[in-house]
Amino acid sequence: MKIILAASGGGHLEQIKQLDSLKEEHTVRYLVTKNKVNRSAKEYLFVPEFRNNRSFAIKAFDLFRIFAMSFFLILKERPDVVISTGAAATYPICWFQKKLRHKKVIYIESFARKAGGSKTGLMVYKFADSFVVQRKELLSVYPKAVYGGMIY
Numbered sequence: 001m002k003i004i005l006a007a008s009g010g011g012h013l014e015q016i017k018q019l020d021s022l023k024e025e026h027t028v029r030y031l032v033t034k035n036k037v038n039r040s041a042k043e044y045l046f047v048p049e050f051r052n053n054r055s056f057a058i059k060a061f062d063l064f065r066i067f068a069m070s071f072f073l074i075l076k077e078r079p080d081v082v083i084s085t086g087a088a089a090t091y092p093i094c095w096f097q098k099k100l101r102h103k104k105v106i107y108i109e110s111f112a113r114k115a116g117g118s119k120t121g122l123m124v125y126k127f128a129d130s131f132v133v134q135r136k137e138l139l140s141v142y143p144k145a146v147y148g149g150m151i152y
Helices: 011-024 058-076 088-099 118-122 137-139
Strands: 002-009 027-032 044-046 081-086 105-107 129-133
Touching: 002 011, 002 058, 002 088, 011 027, 011 081, 058 088, 081 088, 081 118, 088 105, 088 118, 105 118, 129 137
Parallel strands: 002 027, 002 081, 027 044, 081 105, 105 129
Antiparallel strands: none
């Protein structure tokens, strides 16, 4: 099975790396947004970081680039499953996986979320095949979610 693990930098990336054991039985590629990984390694795919604190024009340009790159990556890689821990830059790859390819999307809401859902989580929740929360308190926000405990 071919799997894409999608995460933006920082804690999202650290959480998704906890799923490294999937490499033992599956073909795994990472979709990341930061340069803190070996850019020459074949298991990494890159999209730009979404810069929310910029002007409307720059945000619109970022979104266009991320959606365009995600579209082509989904067509090229043809994963069976996309697993994401967020954030914003991973939404397009999840959306194209589900809407274009009709394949499985699994979203793991960040353990940093204690009371409310993330913007990306709230959007992906609407179409994800599986939605996992790492805190029981979030089951009230995501009633169809599964409590999976912390992945650390």
